[in-house]
Amino acid sequence: MSRLFLNIVMNNKAKIISLILILFIAIISVMAYLIYQAKNKETFNGFYNEKVLDDFSLKDGKGKDVSLSEYKGKLVLLNFGYTSCPDICPTTLGNLRSIYSKLDEKQDDVQVVFISIDPDRDNPEKLDEYVNFFNDDFIGLTGTEDQLKEVSDIFNIFYFKEGVNTDKDYLMSHPTSIYLIDREGKLILKYPHNTKQEFVVEDLKRLL
Amino acid sequence: MKYLIIILFALISCSQDTGSGIEIKNAWIREAPPGATVAALYLEINNNGGEDRIVSINTPVSEIAEIHNTQVAPDGTGKMIKLENVSIQSGELLKFSPGGKHIMLINLKKVLKPGEVYEVTVDFKNSGQKSVNAVVKGFSNSGDENHSGHSMGH
Numbered sequence: 292m293s294r295l296f297l298n299i300v301m302n303n304k305a306k307i308i309s310l311i312l313i314l315f316i317a318i319i320s321v322m323a324y325l326i327y328q329a330k331n332k333e334t335f336n337g338f339y340n341e342k343v344l345d346d347f348s349l350k351d352g353k354g355k356d357v358s359l360s361e362y363k364g365k366l367v368l369l370n371f372g373y374t375s376c377p378d379i380c381p382t383t384l385g386n387l388r389s390i391y392s393k394l395d396e397k398q399d400d401v402q403v404v405f406i407s408i409d410p411d412r413d414n415p416e417k418l419d420e421y422v423n424f425f426n427d428d429f430i431g432l433t434g435t436e437d438q439l440k441e442v443s444d445i446f447n448i449f450y451f452k453e454g455v456n457t458d459k460d461y462l463m464s465h466p467t468s469i470y471l472i473d474r475e476g477k478l479i480l481k482y483p484h485n486t487k488q489e490f491v492v493e494d495l496k497r498l499l
Numbered sequence: 500m501k502y503l504i505i506i507l508f509a510l511i512s513c514s515q516d517t518g519s520g521i522e523i524k525n526a527w528i529r530e531a532p533p534g535a536t537v538a539a540l541y542l543e544i545n546n547n548g549g550e551d552r553i554v555s556i557n558t559p560v561s562e563i564a565e566i567h568n569t570q571v572a573p574d575g576t577g578k579m580i581k582l583e584n585v586s587i588q589s590g591e592l593l594k595f596s597p598g599g600k601h602i603m604l605i606n607l608k609k610v611l612k613p614g615e616v617y618e619v620t621v622d623f624k625n626s627g628q629k630s631v632n633a634v635v636k637g638f639s640n641s642g643d644e645n646h647s648g649h650s651m652g653h
Contacts, residue, residue: 374532374534375537376537377529377537377538377567377601377603377604378539378569378579378597378598379577379598381529381535384638385638389639420533421533425532449576453578453579454579462579464576464577464578464579465576465577466574466576467571467577483571483575484571484575484598
């Protein structure tokens with residue numbers, strides 16, 4: 292039995308060697324690819340969260356309809372909140388203001404977008420004034436309940452009213468992360484609200 | 500000698516007075532963006548006395564001041580929980596900071612400008628009313644604005 296096997300090996304030496312060689316090359320290539328991919332993801336400070344986003348449309352401060360696709364070619368830093376939010380939203384927008392200021396001449400390639408999930412209290416004009424307080428280049432968007440529902444489905448997020456005392460006195464639960472969308476309109480990275488500013492700046496500078 | 504003892508005694512009792520009980524420090528209010536009807540007040544309470552409880556907080560800038568805690572779920576959804584009768588243990592340093600426990604100032608009575616100082620009064624169940632000056636801080640272009648940063652100390 293073993294002699295037979297040895298005979299087969301001896302007769303097909305060249306074939307077996309080339310087979311081993313091919314296998315070896317294949318394994319090396321797959322490993323190199325995996326390492327390259329892992330490295331690509333790991334070198335970002337944000338959480339890699341690749342997701343193709345359907346286009347959506349909301350109203351800006353001037354009452355104009357704005358679609359996400361209009362920002363193709365730019366990186367978009369997007370977050371959700373509402374103007375009656377005392378803690379998280381001003382903290383995050385304050386951080387975004389600092390992050391944006393550190394981009395210097397690259398600012399033109401980045402768009403900061405704040406989406407209000409509280410259209411009952413945040414009309415476009417009020418929202419515009421609020422976001423422009425942080426930076427004139429920032430854009431505030433909001434829409435109807437249906438439009439916002441569509442956006443929340445696209446991002447797979449939740450928001451809801453809480454502690455409702457009257458129709459004008461309530462709090463909102465909402466996503467606190469910052470979402471980074473690439474030049475093709477694809478979501479790539481997510482940052483928890485307490486991410487250090489320089490981590491976001493580092494990622495942006497790598498992508499710009 | 501007699502006077503010395505009296506002075507010494509006075510000094511000891513004096514230092515005990517400041518060393519025990521409740522001390523409020525590092526109080527600041529964040530500048531409110533235009534149109535905002537709410538703002539957040541942050542401070543630290545150091546309790547060198549016995550266990551106590553916050554009954555109420557009053558400021559000249561808002562009609563209402565409530566203690567809230569920002570809680571962020573693993574999926575990133577943040578919610579605010581209203582806290583009542585917040586207790587402070589003996590020896591505890593209770594910190595109110597961005598992204599965590601904060602005092603929500605509701606129905607602002609004035610526009611808050613950086614550099615302004617307002618007297619904030621915290622009413623404790625056992626220690627009574629304690630006041631502290633809170634400075635209004637603007638948004639800076641440097642440093643983190645959240646609790647992991649170190650830029651909000653005085």
